[in-house]
Amino acid sequence: MTGTLYGIGVGPGDPELLTLKAVRLIAACPVIAYPAPESGASLARTIAAPHVPAGRIECPVRLPIEIERHPAQAAYDAGAALLEGHLAAGRDVALLCLGDPLFYGSYMYLHARLAGRFECRIVPGITSFAASAALTGHALAARSDSVAVVPVTLSDDEIGRRMAAHDSLVFLKPGRHFARLKALLTQHGLACSAVYVERAGMPGERCLTLAEAGQDEAPYFSLVLVHRRGKAWQ
Amino acid sequence: MTGTLYGIGVGPGDPELLTLKAVRLIAACPVIAYPAPESGASLARTIAAPHVPAGRIECPVRLPIEIERHPAQAAYDAGAALLEGHLAAGRDVALLCLGDPLFYGSYMYLHARLAGRFECRIVPGITSFAASAALTGHALAARSDSVAVVPVTLSDDEIGRRMAAHDSLVFLKPGRHFARLKALLTQHGLACSAVYVERAGMPGERCLTLAEAGQDEAPYFSLVLVHRRGKAWQ
Known part of the structure; x- marks a missing residue:
């Protein structure tokens, strides 16, 4: 009998945003795996810490954190092995995943390597954009709204087209594109209602208007939410 | 001292997909409110049932279930009152919300009416699309993918433009547009990799390929997920 791989979303930061299913499976699996940087603590492991029983086999998997870059195939091969x-x-292995395993997560690269030979089950997690919307009372979508998660690496023209085409926009990890994104939001008349959230659910969490977020670059865990109608319920 | 309104996402159906925060607040609030149809059980109340302690004040709120229609202002006024x-x-009131309160939920219309006068806090919930992705192992987005939640009520041309512009597409509640949506997916070469899920996490849950889903109409709780690369990890 082979074991089962559980890809478990632990949410964006707040340990209380784990689901009951995540907590049950973390408690039941003899092996707790998680992505870990070359040095320092694993964020997913830190979030799940209150729910990891003592005495488990711990299995840090060295994965590149910058998921927007081309995946480091060798790192995923080694992690899968x-x-x-x-x-x-x-x-059975509980693999802890920041946010939701299938929404911009590294889990999928391990799933791709293992799902053919082993049973793999996935537990969805709260995404950073849902947690940020909840923190700020920003309604993401109503009725027949169109929602887009827009990569900030697109050109100005392409981002502008998305701004024109959708009611609700999510910009994840604006990073070094933050000043450009703010200028584009202003240009499209969307700056006033935009919400900026840093480190949702983590220590140092901040929720600001775009005007308050004066810096040109945004930290890694940040995002911008905006709705064309200001408030989706209008 | 006035009470606090908690808008609590209970996820799409599986009672184990509630978060720990949702369970804690449901247990702590003296009043449990939930949207309810004119007759029959409230779905949000049914999902949360294992976590609602006995002896709470129960407060069904009559709200239109068809959230894509223009909101019934009178029903929201009465619910808010x-x-x-x-x-x-x-x-304190725990208002149970299907899925996530701010993602196509009715909660926002009550929030709009009450947030100015009372403390309102929101607990994000697992969305139907995240749960459906987890059930089927369908990776929603990787790296710099663009994701769109596309209203099926748009014209063929407009849906086609979204299909061309985004890597990952989510079609919620295809309903009577299901045959048209399938034809459009076929026309854009996306039919083979599309995933169709009915009643994720509820009794009668089904996960099918588009070819297996032969009917022209889809039930209310259903959705279609598709990724341009077939698998997002490719």
Whole structure:
């Protein structure tokens, strides 16, 4: 009997945003795996910490954190081999994933390597944009609204087209494109109602209007939400 | 002291997809409110049932279920007045919301009416599209993918433009537009990799390929997910 791989979304930061299913599976699996940087703590492991029982086999998987870059195939191969050892030996593995495993997560690259040979089950998690909307009372979509998650790496023209075509826009990780994004939002008359959130659910969490967020660059865990009608309920 | 309104996402159907925060607040609030149809059980109340302690004040709020229609202002006014009675009397209210409160939910119309006068806090919930992606192993987005939630009520041309412009597409509640949507997906070469999910996390849940979903209309709780690359990790 081989083990089952559980890809478990732990949400964006607040340990209380884990689902009951996530907590149950973390408690039940003998192996707890998580993406970890070369040095320092794993964020997913830190979020799940209150729910990880003592005495589990811990299995840090070295994965590139910058998921928008081309995936580092060798790192995923090595991570999959690490998990495979446990699964082949019959041990269930809880792989902790920041946010939702299938929404811009690294989980999918391990899933792609292991799902053909092992049972893989996925537990959805709260995304950073849903948590940020909840923190700020920003309604994402109503009725027949069109919603787009727009990569900030697109050209000005292309971002402008998305701004014109959709009612609700989500800009994840604006990073070094933040000043350009703010200028584009202003140009399209969307700046006043935009919401900026840093580190939702983590220490140092901040919710600001765009005018208050004066800096040119945004930290890694940040996002901008905006709705064409200001408030989606209008 | 007035009470606090908690808009609590209970996820799309599986009672284990409630977050710990949702469960804690449901247990702590003296009043449990939920949208309810004119007759029959409230779906949000049914999902949360294992977590609602006995002896709570129960407060069904009659709201239109068809959220894509123009909101029924009178129903929201009446619902807000109902909740206001409890809040003004100092009672905290847990308002149960299907999925996520701010993603196509009715919660926002009550929030709009009450947030100026009462403390309102929102607990994000798992959306039907995240739960459906998890059930089917359909990766929604990777790296710098563009994602769109596309209203099926748009014209063929407009839906076609969205299909061309985005890597990942989410079509919620295709309903009577299902045959047309399938034809458009075929026309744009996206039919083979599309995933169709009915009643995610509820009794009668079904996950099918588009070819297997032969009917012309889809039930109310259904959706279609598709990624331009087939698998987002490719």
